Amino acid sequence: MKARVHVTLKTGVLDPQGEAVRHSLGALGFEGVGEVRIGKVIELEVAETDRAAAEARVREMCEKLLANTVIENYAVEIA
């Protein structure tokens, strides 16, 4: 089963990578760009064939590895 995990920084957490991109866009002449926030999308194949089991497993993966739950939120999509 295919799963997709969206990992984004929690609101209020500074995004240095986003800031760097914003500055670079300005340097390239793209004026008026507001806040830039960068997240991850992780696509993976899991062996489970049952949707609920697959979702629970992927959530466990998020808690243990895929997301830093102190500063990041994650959302799991089972395709």
Place this chain on the structure above:
Amino acid sequence: MKARVHVTLKTGVLDPQGEAVRHSLGALGFEGVGEVRIGKVIELEVAETDRAAAEARVREMCEKLLANTVIENYAVEIA
């Protein structure tokens, strides 16, 4: 206007980051994980108020900075 850019590796391009995550998941006891692919989601505010103009501008940003078009695909969403 808020825009969201999805940047993913083109099919066939090796994803070392994804491979590293797959190995780490295995080491944490998550067996049976197939291919892992990692992409980026970039959320940004643009000054344009017209949708078409905003999309064209963000596409230009992708071509120049946000995506490496040799190995990456990008998709633009205007919220």
